[in-house]
Amino acid sequence: MQYRDSADISGASVNQAGGGSRGSAGGRLAVGGGGTIVVLILALIFGCDPSGLLGGGTGSGDTQVANPVTQCTRGSDIQANRECRWNAYMASIGAYWSGALQGFKATSMTTFSGRVSTGCGAATSSVGPFYCPVDQVIYIDTAYTATLLSQLGARGGDAAEAYIVAHEYGHHIQNLTGVMAKAQSSTQTGAGSASVRLELQADCYAGVWFRHSTDDPNGAIKSVTQDDLNRIIDAAIAVGDDAIQKAQTGSVNQESWTHGSSAQRKNWTSIGFKTGDPNKCDTFSATTLG
Ligand SMILES: [Zn+2]
Numbered sequence: 001m002q003y004r005d006s007a008d009i010s011g012a013s014v015n016q017a018g019g020g021s022r023g024s025a026g027g028r029l030a031v032g033g034g035g036t037i038v039v040l041i042l043a044l045i046f047g048c049d050p051s052g053l054l055g056g057g058t059g060s061g062d063t064q065v066a067n068p069v070t071q072c073t074r075g076s077d078i079q080a081n082r083e084c085r086w087n088a089y090m091a092s093i094g095a096y097w098s099g100a101l102q103g104f105k106a107t108s109m110t111t112f113s114g115r116v117s118t119g120c121g122a123a124t125s126s127v128g129p130f131y132c133p134v135d136q137v138i139y140i141d142t143a144y145t146a147t148l149l150s151q152l153g154a155r156g157g158d159a160a161e162a163y164i165v166a167h168e169y170g171h172h173i174q175n176l177t178g179v180m181a182k183a184q185s186s187t188q189t190g191a192g193s194a195s196v197r198l199e200l201q202a203d204c205y206a207g208v209w210f211r212h213s214t215d216d217p218n219g220a221i222k223s224v225t226q227d228d229l230n231r232i233i234d235a236a237i238a239v240g241d242d243a244i245q246k247a248q249t250g251s252v253n254q255e256s257w258t259h260g261s262s263a264q265r266k267n268w269t270s271i272g273f274k275t276g277d278p279n280k281c282d283t284f285s286a287t288t289l290g
Contacts, residue, residue, distance in 0.1 A: 013108035089161065108137055136175065160234065163206050204271055
C-alpha cells in the first residue's frame with residue numbers, strides 16, 4: 001500500500017487517549033438495556049475477553065482527555081511519523097463514505113494504550129479494536145492490534161490494519177443507517193444470527209472501501225497491490241470465530257459465534273471488494289452466508 005505524499009489527511013480525527021484522571025466521572029456504562037449486548041458484540045472483533053469493557057471503571061486514571069495526534073497533515077508525514085498512517089486510513093475511508101452515503105457524518109478514532117474510558121464503559125486492550133455507538137468513536141490500541149494479528153497467524157501490515165479500521169468504520173455506517181439498532185434487538189448468537197450478519201456486513205463494507213481506496217486522485221492511498229488484498233483476506237480469516245475458538249479451546253462451537261467463521265468473513269470481505277457496492281452487502285437478506 002502506497003500513500004500519496006500530497007494528500008491532505010488533516011481532516012481525519014485521530015486522538016490519543018491520555019492526560020490523566022479528571023475526577024469521578026468514571027467509565028460506567030452510560031447506556032441501558034441493550035447497551036451491554038452492543039458492547040459485547042461490537043467489542044469482539046478478535047473474540048477476546050470483553051470483561052474489561054463492562055467493569056465499573058471508576059479507578060483513577062481511566063478517564064482521559066483526548067489529545068489530537070498533531071503533525072499529520074499530509075501523506076508525506078507518514079515517512080517521518082508512522083503513526084500518521086492511522087490518519088491516512090481514516091481520511092481515505094471517510095472520504096469514500098462521504099460520497100457513498102447520504103446523510104454521512106464522519107466518525108473519529110481514539111488510540112490508547114492498555115486501558116481507556118469510553119461512552120460504552122471502560123475498556124482494556126484485550127477486547128481488541130471496537131466501535132462505541134454511544135459516543136460514536138472507534139477505539140484502538142494500535143500496538144496491541146499488531147501483536148494480536150500476528151498471534152492469530154495473520155501477516156498484518158498496513159492493509160490489514162486499514163481493513164480493521166474500515167470494519168469498525170462499517171459499524172459507524174450501520175449506526176447511521178439504523179441497521180445496528182435493528183440488529184441489536186436480538187441477543188442470539190450463532191452462525192446465522194443477527195450479530196454475525198452485522199459483523200459480516202461490516203466486513204463487506206471494509207471490502208467495498210478497499211476496492212475504492214485508490215479512486216480519488218488526491219486521496220491518501222496512492223496504490224494497492226495483490227499482496228495488500230491477500231493480507232486483508234488473511235486477517236479476515238484469522239479473526240473468524242471458529243479460528244479463534246480453535247486456538248483458544250481446541251474446539252469449535254457454532255452456537256456461540258458472534259462474528260462469523262473464517263469462511264464467512266472471507267466471503268463477505270471478498271463480496272465487498274469484488275462488487276465495490278455497499279448495496280451488495282445485505283447480509284440480513286442473504287440465505288447463505290458462506
Ligand atoms: Zn465488528
